[in-house]
Amino acid sequence: MQLTNEQEAIIQAGFEHCVITAVAGSGKTTTLAHRIKYLLDEGHDPQRLLILMFNRSAREDFTKKLSRVIGSQSLRLPEVRTYHSMGYRLYRRFINEGYLTPIQPDVLQEHEIHYQVWRLITQLAPQSLQDEIKRSKKEHVETASNFIDLVKSTLSSPEMVFEELEIAEKYRYLLELFDRFEQWRKQERRITYADMLYEPVMAIHQNPALQKLVSNKMDIILVDEYQDTNEIQHLLLKYIAGTRARVTVVGDPDQTIYEFRGARPEFILNRFAEEFESPNELTLSYTFRYGHKVALLANHLISFNKGRKDVICHAHPSTPDTTIKQHISKDDARFIADFAKNFAEEGGNLNDVAVLFRVWSQSVQIELQLLEQQVPYKIDRARGALFTREVQTLSAILELAAGRFSTLPASARQQRFEQILRFPHIGLKEFQLRQLCQVLAEQPTGWGTLLEQMKLPDLKKIQSIKIERTAKLFRRLEGKQGTAANIARFYVQESDLYEGIRSLAMTHESAEERIGTVKGVIRYLHSLNLPPEETLVHLDELRARAGKQNNEAGLLLSTMHRTKGLEWPTVIIPGMMDKFLPYTLRTNNDMQSLMESERRLLYVAMTRTIHQLHLLVPPTMEQGGSATSELMPSRFVKEMRFDLCDELGEQLQPTDHPSELTLIHAPTKIAHRYAELKNTVLTQLERQKINLSDESPTWHQDAISHAIFGDGNVIGEDDRSFKVRFEDGKEMDFSKKSAHLYFSKR
Ligand SMILES: Nc1ncnc2c1ncn2[C@@H]1O[C@H](COP(=O)(O)OP(=O)(O)OP(=O)(O)O)[C@@H](O)[C@H]1O
Secondary structure (H helix, E strand, O other): OOOOOOHHHHHHOOOEEEEEEEEOOOHHHHHHHHHHHHHOOOOOOOHHHEEEEEEEHHHHHHHHHHHHHHHHHHHHOEEEEEEEHHHHHHHHHHOOOOOOOOOOOOOOOHHHHHHHHHHHHHOOOOHHHHHHHHHHHHHHHHHHHHHHHHHHHHOOOHHHHHOOOOEEEOHHHHHOOOOOOOOHHHHHHOOOOOHHHHHHHHHHHHHHHHHHHHHHOOEEEEEEOOHOHHHHHHHHHHHHOOOOOEEEEEEEEHHOHHHHOOOOOHHHHHHHHHHHHOOOEEEEEEEEEEEHHHHHHHHHHOOOOOOOOOOEEEEEEOOOEEEEEEEEEEHHHHHHHHHHHHHHHHOHHHHHHEEOOOOHHHHHHHHHHHHHEEEEOOOHHHOOHOOOOOHHHHHHHHHHHHHHHHHOOOHHHHHHHHHEEEEEEOOOOOHHHHHHHHHHOOOOOOOOHHHHOOOOOOHHHHHHHHHHHHHHHHHHHHHOOHHHHHHHHHHHHOOOOHHHHHHHHOOOHHHHHHHHHHHHHHHHHHHHHHOHHHHHHHHHHHHHHEEEEEOOOOOEEEEEHHOOOOOOEEEEOOOEEEEOOOOOOOOOOHHHHHHHHHHHHHHHHHHHHEEEEEEOOOOOOOOOOOOOHHEEHHHHHHHHHHHHEEEEEEEHOOOOOOEEEEEEOOOHHHHHHHHHOOOEEEEEEEEEEOOOOOOOOOOEEEEEEOOEEEEEEEEOOOEEEEEEEEEOOOOEEEEEOOOOHEHHHH
């Protein structure tokens, strides 16, 4: 392998602090391994060299790579560690030296933590939430455990983390839960994975003697994946390095996507340089993974982010000619199923294909369609669409309408009633709800009337209203005619299902995931266009197929968040609409940072591609698409300048002497800079005015001008309106409908 000049520069860099921005697929571990070999050859003591990798599997891979690069030379290898393994070692040492109290040797396993957290939730959560909590135990336990970890990894107060995670106010008991969990843990002398770092770093922080003990023992520290560093890791790095070690950090700020674990791009962008004096700044800008077209798309997109290092990522001559395709798609699920079938028929291996979406609810329709068309796929088991509460309850509604309830044994009928009365929740206590369902289940028909006539003692007004509404609904649902989709829609509307989901959800995001799942199922039912009985038979068949799938082969369905460090020959990104990208439903008022974090996610997803990238974009209004703003093409589609990237990527040829290229599409600044790196000057065939945002709605612009109020910036939006902050600091809301009459782009 011929190392590039950039790689050589890093390998042979001087003995100083160094921050390396390495784009996706730029061979950073190869470079780091060569750097270490160089340092050892130079005579550095391997015992004073520390390498920190992100997690255990990265550490194992790197150790192997390092041995390969060092080859048969009889050099002693330095230690490769993860932050956590290093923290744990310090922990044990501090115990031995009497600075920390002894702990049990076994770290708390996930199931032990979950059990304890669950116990505390049931003790601390208000009665009114208990039933909902029991229904979605997994979500509540995971959010609470994540909350505990985040307090430790960000070194923030529980109150701040609670705000940051945007957990609904009614779940404020989590603050007490944190304290109680810590009390229990200390009493039992146990630690969690997060404590392996948290406890020793806190001890160092509070004890100058310990600072002396751990600092200044290393000459050189190399840290990988630094873009995903959080506060506690950064603090440990500072203490270990002290004033002696020269520290090199490597990462790509454009790929910071673990913000939910406390990672922030600011660490690699600013904090490192602020706290480790005058680091040498180097880059690895060549990618060895994908060709010009993906590189150009990715550069265009990410250049709209302000909080980043201005690096152009460009394809190495050895990369494949990656193709990019933008498909106008009204039905992504069908597109993906058809694509997969063709792909397999033409001899492609479906294991080479990944479908990367923004949120899980997007997978529902896709998965159902793949099952229908018998395309094998892999998905996180816990996310399988057919086994969700949403699909199971909608199936129960269809059973009720199809007349199946009468033929069911009473116990099964009771179970169905319980499902329905919890979705949305009828607001009764658990034992009352069960009793009610038992009485209903004893009767083979006429449940609406029965429910209406039932006299339940001590009901609150709101409970009576809900029961009355449900009784009416049951009466209308029994034997209801129409397609399954219409019946499901009717149920959603009449039961006020979405409001019911929102009122109990732990976070805004989890409510929207649920609602998205319901909508995805209804859309699928709509595409079937069958009456309830036939629909149920069909769903049973799909369920049987899903049960038989081994989930080990086939195309992968995954969220973008889970793709860190991975790559696939073919990547498909569905749902390129404003509803999902950016996924802005949070009440977050820092629109700018939200947009940047969403761009980074899409950037990461795109740059997983080796050979083919497919973007599924809904039609614009002119192409017969929806006029609803969230169903319009994602604003990021415009930013990527697809046609230009495709044309330029196609025509760029490797050249040793300066050459010129004339394009149909107007070159952007990014295109000029990219071409320049390839020794090429761009000109245009016809002068076309570059106007990035001609057709984008006003609220997609950052800087706008109002006919009366003057210049301002868009700082937020919801379905119908958007918020503008004017230069005098005033903030005002405007209707999206009439925006075009008053606003222009600046
Ligand atoms: N100079 C080079 N010439 C050709 N191929 C290279 C060169 N440097 C690295 N590569 C190749 O690029 C690919 C990615 O390299 P490597 O495994 O070191 O990257 P990584 O650090 O794991 O990935 P990333 O840069 O995405 O984080 C590997 O297949 C590697 O062989």
